[in-house]
Amino acid sequence: MAAGTWQRKDLLGIAELSADEIRLILETAESFSQVAERPIKKVPTLRGKTVVNLFFEASTRTRSSFEIAEKRLSADGLNFSSSGSALSKGESLIDTALNLQAMAPDLIVIRHGAPGAPHLLARRLDAGVINAGDGAHEHPTQALLDAYTIRQHKGRIAGLKIAIVGDIEHSRVVRSNIHLLTKLGAEVTVAGPLTMLPAAVDRLGVRVCHRLEDAIAGADVVMMLRIQLERQSRALFPSTREYFQLFGLTRERLKAAAEDAIVMHPGPMNRGVEIASDVADGPESVILEQVANGVAVRMAVLYLLSGAGEEGV
């Protein structure tokens, strides 16, 4: 049983959540994963609630996942993208948000390239705000669905050895995951090229390795991060081929991990860059389960936030 109750108006990051709040979301998500197995995959829970999806960056997976979660809870979803909007005509983020607020939404899901953008909205708006990724800062629902998937396979998070490999510097997923996994008692190791390892990352309570083999030795969970090929122009590594040779997860390298290790990836994958195809499609891979669990976790977040801050009876 999860201890405590949900009292927050917003979900802005994992950093500010307690271990009990994280556990409450994960346990609530378990009930919502049942909904996907029913003949009618819809519950009336959020009927009459309006959710605005504000995506200022391209997103297929996260946006679709939120949309499906909203539909399954019977909420009315409004999709808003920055291209062709008032923002492209010079309106500020705050003014756009205040205009949206005038239409009385209950929740706003926001993805934005600027770290802290969801926090800015949360301070100014009455509606609950969910961070769907802000720059390289946080992506809380991705970390929650990763934790949910790990718990599904391992039954726990405390005491597990978890290796996160790739572009640690520019990944919002890794920040949220480090906060979450260390709060729940996992031993987290990060690895990547020096150009992709932020200074003082060890202050977050993780072990730092510079070789993939060292990071995944004995690991229960191997989480590969996407290499953002668009950053290649900044010459963070010589070539994708060299990256794969040094940091790509191959079947041979995976042998160093625990026998029952699972392989994760937040997607989208670059096959042959950070992960070999036979590993991505292999029995250890839980990558598609992560996607399925994303809907349940986001349903749980929408559900919990929709009741916070109201008058009790």
Added chain:
Amino acid sequence: MSETLIEKGTLLDADQMRRIVRRMAGEIVERNAGVEDLMLVGIRTRGVPLAEALAEEIQTMEGAEVPLGTLDITLYRDDLSTIAPQPVVKGTHFPVDLEDRHIVLCDDVLYTGRTVRAALDHLADYGRPKAVWLAVLIDRGHRELPIQGDVVGETVQTSDLEVIEVSFLKTDGSERVRLLERTVS
């Protein structure tokens, strides 16, 4: 301002409860002309131990095990926007398919009828039973919807300030029904 509950008395003790549950089990079997196609479904939280107790009595009477399901109506409530924080969802489970079954929804107290309305909506999302009946240990009146019990343990006249507290051995460590009153100080 704080609200406290004051005990006004015990409506049923453990022996009385057991006798009433035995009678209710008999009524269910009689209504169904046996146990064929029967399934008991307890509405969480205290409808579950009531359904279990009824199933035990039916097993003793008929020598047959009746399928036992649990129903969590949290996601079907019509008052979610007025309660905070959100209640914890514990999940729903049916051991067999609902189609062509006689479902007996079990709950400890029938009050406004809104819980039962939510339970009916929830059942409809899982299938189309042949019939749905309602078994409640206590009917305390004050209905807000046209819903009534088919198998009722005890009917009690209550005021809006009063609270019926049903305790089961499995969930509460004791078996009794108490009448309490809300006082605001």
